[in-house]
Amino acid sequence: MLIDTHAHLNAEQFDEDRDEVIQRARQAGVEKIINVGFNRETIEQTMQLTNDYDFIYAAVGWHPVDAIDMKHEDLLWIEQLCKHEKVVAIGEMGLDYHWDTSPKEVQEDVFRQQVRLARKCNMPIIIHDREAHMDIVRILKEEKAHEVGGVMHCFSGSWEMAKECLNMNFYISFGGPVTFKNAKKPKEVLRQVPLERLLVETDSPYLTPHPFRGKRNESAYVTYVAEAAAEIKQIKLQEMLKITTNNANTLFSLPK
Numbered sequence: 001m002l003i004d005t006h007a008h009l010n011a012e013q014f015d016e017d018r019d020e021v022i023q024r025a026r027q028a029g030v031e032k033i034i035n036v037g038f039n040r041e042t043i044e045q046t047m048q049l050t051n052d053y054d055f056i057y058a059a060v061g062w063h064p065v066d067a068i069d070m071k072h073e074d075l076l077w078i079e080q081l082c083k084h085e086k087v088v089a090i091g092e093m094g095l096d097y098h099w100d101t102s103p104k105e106v107q108e109d110v111f112r113q114q115v116r117l118a119r120k121c122n123m124p125i126i127i128h129d130r131e132a133h134m135d136i137v138r139i140l141k142e143e144k145a146h147e148v149g150g151v152m153h154c155f156s157g158s159w160e161m162a163k164e165c166l167n168m169n170f171y172i173s174f175g176g177p178v179t180f181k182n183a184k185k186p187k188e189v190l191r192q193v194p195l196e197r198l199l200v201e202t203d204s205p206y207l208t209p210h211p212f213r214g215k216r217n218e219s220a221y222v223t224y225v226a227e228a229a230a231e232i233k234q235i236k237l238q239e240m241l242k243i244t245t246n247n248a249n250t251l252f253s254l255p256k
């Protein structure tokens with residue numbers, strides 16, 4: 001059994017066959033899925049999914065790419081949603097310096113507000129970091145994110161950065177890229193992350209693992225990520241599934 005700790009099954013890429021995709025995940029042994037909503041539309045869709053499927057849980061937050069659109073009432077809405085029994089984390093939040101859709105200062109402000117909210121509500125945080133490693137670590141430190149901890153989603157930083165995140169009570173999550181032959185850096189970081197802080201995810205429909213790279217990703221493929229992780233860690237797949245499932249249950253306080 002395993003848990004896909006980061007998926008966007010609400011995405012339009014699944015509009016034709018969403019239920020089949022979700023059933024395939026179950027058949028592949030995925031016992032729970034955390035679906036991540038990151039703006040008004042996707043949060044609503046995510047909450048609907050948690051309503052339709054008892055094994056789908058929600059993370060709700062505001063993506064840095066959409067930071068420019070976040071209003072104060074959105075933050076209040078997220079705070080309300082955190083009382084919902086299926087909402088298990090705030091995020092994804094963070095910084096994205098690749099897509100230049102929101103100014104850096106706006107991204108930073110929206111990020112800080114959400115870390116503060118997470119501390120207020122005592123919820124773990126899901127971090128999106130694209131080409132912003134140093135600023136992410138600095139802001140997490142300044143905002144005392146260690147009080148709630150969380151997960152570095154689809155981690156792309158160095159081992160040095162991973163250590164800083166581990167020290168702030170964060171888990172390190174890996175996705176499709178660790179299955180790529182030429183992905184030296186994430187593999188090397190994964191090898192060094194302590195097993196008790198490791199998570200696996202898909203980020204469906206994005207970041208599809210080998211051998212489906214280039215096609216649409218789906219939660220069933222988290223098995224390929226777990227296989228790659230077991231191989232890199234040189235442990236049995238069963239052991240990897242047990243450990244990462246246990247880690248996800250602990251971080252997100254999921255029912256066992």
Ligand code: NI
Nearest residue numbers: 006036092203
């Ligand atoms: Ni995501």
